[in-house]
Amino acid sequence: MKNHHRSVKVLRRGDLAKLTGCNLETIRYYENIGVMPEPPRSIKNYRVYDDSHVARLRFIMRARELGFTLDEVRDLLALVDGGAQTCGEVQALANAHLASVRAKIADLKRIEHVLSSTVAQCSGDDVPECPVIDALTEVA
Amino acid sequence: MKNHHRSVKVLRRGDLAKLTGCNLETIRYYENIGVMPEPPRSIKNYRVYDDSHVARLRFIMRARELGFTLDEVRDLLALVDGGAQTCGEVQALANAHLASVRAKIADLKRIEHVLSSTVAQCSGDDVPECPVIDALTEVA
DNA sequence: CTAAGGTCTGTAGCTGGTACAGGCTCAAGG
DNA sequence: CCTTGAGCCTGTACCAGCTACAGACCTTAG
Incomplete structure (x- = not known):
């Protein structure tokens, strides 16, 4: 056993990156902007993470994916850190985001419609x- | 007549902004990055625009809106500046953009689906x- | 003449990261 | 023991696409 000299394998930044699939530098960025907590440091100033950090980062990444x-x-x-979050509060945030x-x-559908109907008029010839240039040049 | 001493009213940056609805600073930005041409300058170093600049900026703004x-x-x-653009070439660019x-x-529809179906399970109570927190916390 | 507004320049800020450089530290191989 | 490579540390710069502000100059109306 490689790590017989310590009871738990400590996670360093690279380990956290691999475990979560998060970019290495992004972890530091999240710490700088205060969404990831400042982790304790080893004697040589290395960040030391544990399971709670893995969970936290996964939470952040899932929220970003959404x-x-x-x-x-x-x-x-x-809300979650306050420990007193209510379903109502979270729902309000989620609904606001859903609206955006x-x-x-x-917006994109409107764009898609204009573009596709304009492109459809193109001859595609030399x-x-x-029609696309006409639409962009149009004297309103 | 106010401008009897000059045959044409020259357009300055603020005028161009008002005519097009473009932000004043954005015009300078577009010049810096090379999508708007460097206009001639007045004796006192003011940018002097004409109708061609209005048309150009409108073109850019319409494309950005799309x-x-x-x-x-x-x-x-x-392509347009080359003067030899073909409908086929323009169509290709537009189609590539349409795809993106x-x-x-x-992407957004997938997000919308996940969010709305999750929020729908919320009690909204205190x-x-x-369910939203559960989805974000989920032990994959 | 003066005050308010316009314009000039360069530069900093925003979001959400990403990617260096330059310096330490650590582990394994020879 | 020494070297080599990998990992980590920090700060900083960069991307898009603007937006805004400071400080200097210029113009125009009253």
Whole structure:
């Protein structure tokens, strides 16, 4: 056994990165902006993580995958850290975020519609006339 | 007549901003990154614009509204400036952009689905148990 | 003449990271 | 024992796409 001299394998930054799939530098970034806590340091000043940090980082990464901004993540974490979060409070945050996701989808759909219907008029030929250029040049 | 001493009203940066609705500083930014041309300067070093600049800026703004990146805008402008753009070339750029718009929509729809179905399970009550928190905390 | 507004420049800030450089430290191999 | 490579530390710069501000100059109306 390699680590017979210590009862628990300590996690360093690289280990945390591998365990979570998070970029190494991003971990430090999250610490700097205060969404990850400052971990204790080893005698040689290395960050020392444990399971709670793994869970925390996974939480953050899942929230980011769902499109929550880091500000929103901070709010979620504040609720959870307070220990007194209520389903109602969390639901309110999630609903606010859901609204902004839906707004983005609506924006993109509008764009998609304009683009696809314009492109559909293209001949695609070697001629200079182009409905896309016309749409961009249009004298409102 | 106010401007009897000059045959044409020259456009300054603020005028261009007002005419197009573009932010004042953004105009300078577009010049710096090379999507707007460097305009001639007045004797006192003020930028002097004309109708061609108005048209150019409107073109850029419309392309941005359609979600084209500034790099893509540069490509479109290069084609148009070359004077020899073909409908096929423009169509190719537009289609590439359309694909990325559709990819973004798909991403956001996936997010919207996960979020809305999770939030739908919330009681919304003053209880700590919350399906949203559970989803974020989930032990994969 | 003066005061308010416009314009000029360079630079800093925003979000959400990513990627160095330059210096330490640690572990294994020869 | 020494070297070599990997890992970690810090600070800083960079990306898009702007936006804003400071400090200096200029213009225009009253």
